[in-house]
Amino acid sequence: MTDDQYLDIPKEYRKELIPVRQEQVLLSSHIILDSDLSLEDITLVAGLDVAYLKGDELACAGLVVVDFRTLEVVEEHVEYFRPRIPYIPSFLHYRESPGYHTVIKRLKVEPELFLFDGNGIIHPQGIGLASQMGLEIKQPTVGIAKKLLFGEYTPPLKKGGYSQIIHEEKNIGVAFQSADLPAKPVYLSQGHMIGFNTMIYVMREFIRNQIFDTKLPVPLLLADRFVREKLGEKE
Numbered sequence: 504m505t506d507d508q509y510l511d512i513p514k515e516y517r518k519e520l521i522p523v524r525q526e527q528v529l530l531s532s533h534i535i536l537d538s539d540l541s542l543e544d545i546t547l548v549a550g551l552d553v554a555y556l557k558g559d560e561l562a563c564a565g566l567v568v569v570d571f572r573t574l575e576v577v578e579e580h581v582e583y584f585r586p587r588i589p590y591i592p593s594f595l596h597y598r599e600s601p602g603y604h605t606v607i608k609r610l611k612v613e614p615e616l617f618l619f620d621g622n623g624i625i626h627p628q629g630i631g632l633a634s635q636m637g638l639e640i641k642q643p644t645v646g647i648a649k650k651l652l653f654g655e656y657t658p659p660l661k662k663g664g665y666s667q668i669i670h671e672e673k674n675i676g677v678a679f680q681s682a683d684l685p686a687k688p689v690y691l692s693q694g695h696m697i698g699f700n701t702m703i704y705v706m707r708e709f710i711r712n713q714i715f716d717t718k719l720p721v722p723l724l725l726a727d728r729f730v731r732e733k734l735g736e737k738e
Contacts, residue, residue, distance in 0.1 A: 511627075516588060523597050527628040527635070534624065534634050537698045540615065540643050542708065545571045549614040550722025551606070553599045554730040555586070556737060562586050563737075564602025565730035567722055568614050574712060574721050580606040581733050592652065595621050596632040600639070607640055615643065616697070616705065618723050622646040623692035625654060625668065625676045637695025644694030645702050647723055651678070651690050659688055663707055668692075677703065681710050682718045689718050 512520050549568045555561070561583060568578040582605040586598050599621075607617075622631030623646030630638075633646030654668040659680035668676040668690065676692030693702055709720035717724055 511592070513591065516591065519588070520591070520594060520597070523594060524628070527593075527626075527630050530635065530638060531628050531630040533638055534630060535696045536624070536693050538643060538696045538701065540697055540701055542701070542704050545615045545705065547571060547577060547612055547614040547616075548705070548720075548722050549607075549610075549617045550620075550720070550724070550726040551603055551617060552620040552723060552726040552730050553602055554727070554734050556734055559586055559589055561734075561737060562599070562602060563730045563734045564599065564606050565726045565733065566603075566606040566610070567725040567729055568610070568612055569722050569725065571708070572712075574709075576725065578610065578612050579725075579729060580609045581729065582606050583733075583737070593627050593631075596635045599632065600636060603636060604639070617642055617644045617694075618720060619644060619646050619694065620648070620723055620727065622648050622652055622690070623676070623694035625652050625670075625690065625692040627653075631692070631694075633692070633694030641696075643696040645697060645705070646676075646692045646694050647719065648690045648692075649718070663710060665691075665703065674699075679703075679706055681706065681720070682716050686718060 553564045564582045566580045584602040619633040623633040633644045637644035654670040656666040656668045656678040665677040665679040667674045678688040680688045
């Protein structure tokens with residue numbers, strides 16, 4: 504890697520983050536984008552999110568496990584922590600993973616799938632938050648982001664529809680229309696140990712079973728609400 508490839512990293516963080524970038528490059532070749540995991544194999548799904556107090560001095564990582572069929576909450580955990588760095592694109596794993604690992608270690612049940620608020624392979628090195636977490640916990644993961652980091656797509660035409668996100672002539676994920684128009688889509692990408700079709704089937708199953716119109720699948724929606732509620736107790 505040449506020095507020019509580190510220009511996107513703020514100067515004051517290059518000493519700390521250049522080794523992280525180098526690790527991303529090495530680990531990206533270990534990401535598995537196919538799997539025997541099918542809808543029939545999935546009974547429990549975990550949603551994970553992080554929220555921040557103003558100023559980013561304190562963060563709250565939350566995990567909510569739901570039953571894939573009934574959408575009932577099975578288990579939930581929360582952890583407060585101090586982020587190591589501010590938000591810097593492509594380094595979300597380095598910023599948030601300490602909190603995620605803590606709540607995952609507290610699990611008493613064993614989810615077959617983990618949904619992260621962030622990206623999977625939609626990442627400059629092909630290994631976003633969901634992908635690297637999947638490698639580390641050795642479990643199937645999907646990244647679901649509200650904003651598109653990069654890539655191009657044609658907007659889906661109806662709820663439940665999706666369009667492939669293309670970057671440098673490669674399919675790196677999908678823009679999924681999870682709520683009624685004119686709501687914007689969410690951006691799904693494989694994290695680790697899950698096939699493209701299974702990722703789509705899981706998202707469609709959640710949208711089909713949810714009793715309210717929301718962009719996020721239930722596990723992530725509940726995790727988002729959970730961490731915001733817990734942070735509110737700190738204000």
